[in-house]
Amino acid sequence: MTKVLWKGNQAIAQAAINAGCKCYFGYPITPQSEIGEYMGDKMPELGRTFITAESELASISMVIGAGTTGTKAMTSSSSCGIALMQEAMSAMCCAEVPGVIVSVMRGGPGLGNIASAQGDYFQAVKGGGNGDYKVIVYSPATIQEAIDLMYRAFHVSMKYRNPVMLLADGILGQMMEPVEFGQYPYKDDDVSIWALSGAKGRTPRNIVSLHMADGELEKISDRIFEKYRIIAEKETIVDKFMTDDAELIVTAFGTTARIAKSAVKKARKAGMKVGLFRPVMLSPFPEKELFETAKSAQMILDIELNQGQMLLDVKASVFGACPVEFLGRSGGGLLTDTQMLEKITALYNKIGVKV
Amino acid sequence: MTGETLVYKRPETLIKDKGFTFCPGCGHGVVLKIIAELIDEFGIRENTIAISSVGCSIFLEKFYELDVAGASHGRSPCVATGIKRSLPDKFVFTYQGDGDAATIGFNETIHTACRGEKITTICINNTTFGMTGGQASATTLVGQVTTTTPRGRKAELTGYPLRVAETVANCEGAAYVARVAISSPKYIKQAKKAIRKAFEMQLKGLGYSFVEVIAACPTNWHMTPVECIDYIENTVEKVHKLGVFKDITEGENI
């Protein structure tokens, strides 16, 4: 199969179609509006559903509706729009409703700007919804990976009946690069054992998130957290680049990790033993994998386009095995590989390893 | 068994041996029973998905032998939209209060109506937030005493009540919109007729149908059930007038 040039947002949309997404519900917001535009063009032609909802509150609730019937559905938005969906994501985790959410980050806080940023790591991974819950979050660094992770997002969401988010950024959404669309590689589970379809010849089912009876909510909470433990064990993906002999390990996600890889390559050329640890699944966070990788290193440098968000998960995972330093930039400004290399060099000299 | 005729049968859509748990004199039980009777009459129990909302209207799965999906505050029509678009052959209805459908979720109600979503909404309007303890809602009357308007709703401070059915009827995608009451046997019969019509609209795929039901909340109105009837007929109905505000099949035999 030959590669074709695709724009990130459109590739994400096409990947959803290939994954069997039957319903798209969304509300326009830069820098991800092309996803909705693409869906508005393709979905009706395929006999599938496309609705521009009245708000992000509405679009995520429509995803819930479709999800309760076991139908693959998605929405997409950016920063402030994703903020409006938090209540619903908490409800989805509680009621165990599948659905895929694409978040293409812009600069924040507030309306912020439309530049590429990573200030919504906490929003995605910790969430602003109420109660104990976890959204499963994947973070692509290339458009090809965005396609592959969209396939995975639909599969994992249906398998575990939990919302799954693809966390991208403005650059990934807007950029173009050559990609290949493989076939949807997963065999999805049978939904008829749990989905709503009208109680024909069976006991009625309910998929709700209010559980007032004594102890009922606690049982649900324990069950979904057992599920998250299994997900962490079975679904974690990390990308390690030259970490085996690395004295200094860079941690980064998404587009920043891609730029960091360039800095790591340059550092290696200069004789420094530097590696890159990139969590591809951000939630549940790959704690064990990072701890194991960090044990043999002298130092971690976490690089993000924010004031230090994944940094907290990195520190918690490293658990004092080595010091953790941070390089960040917020408000929509980018870090170049040159700037990263400067920081890497300075820290490398500080550890006192001979080059 | 000569000489015996069946005059009443408990609807199969209601869970056996399970009574309603609402306050005495509350309107919810009456309307839930009407809906159950109609689902039985149409024979659609096994093809129905109901959407519960937030408020006293929330416990559908505790009373109904139906598949039920829950929605967050005001978002029932969106959940219903997702379900109906996924399974267009199912009968899908939302059961909401005025706090849900007309206050926090009015935007959703209006847009669902404009889209002509082929679902049905039954909205119980008791002019107050019942479950949270009787605060003023969008449909609270001017002068009405609630826990957030203890000296009565003042128009100069909090404006005027929203006319829900009239506003929904203005949406082109709405096929049938009515406001009914259940404060007398005659009204209950009319209410059932309206809800039947609303269900038919969906079953025939004609568009969005919406029935607003004026109902009593004796606990939060601080009235006896009998006083409530008088209050509805002499005060509430003067503002929230009963009638059919939209019927795209008017004059036709459907």
Added chain:
Amino acid sequence: METSIIISGYGGQGILFAGSLLCHAAVIEGKNTTWIPSYGAEMRGGAANCSVNISDDEISSPVIDKADVLFALNLPSELKFEHRIKPGGLMLLNTSLVKKIPERQDIEYLNMNLNDMAEELGGNGFANVIAVGAFVEKTKILSIDSLQQALMVMTAGKKEHLLSANLKSLECGINFMKSMSKVSL
């Protein structure tokens, strides 16, 4: 070999199209490539630029810090990006719009009256594609054949009527470059 190119000008000058033309041709040749546009509130008349990388190997950073090549199709672009060209790099300057004297001694300037050249094609010329033609003829980073193929792909369908003008513009840029090298011989 990795080449990083920034193409910059006004919205409406075909900036993004020129970048994506290079990318399409690179894909046809089986090379790796990335393209990032500037995106903003203004659709037309505002500043527009895009960053293009073309490489035989994996491209780590799609973001260009210092570029090998700059296409400056207007004055603000020249002013904004002149210092972001690597020493030994190339600036293709649209001298129809930029009258400023170049400042750097360590880069090469290729001056082209792009707007005038486009007009000379009878109002059917495209300054952006003329620039691409000259650039590719000069650097041989891609083959002319893949550029022609790329133009066919990009104008297929609704824009098919624009194909011949695009091909003509490409040729115009190539011929300009050929005549330049003859002069220098």
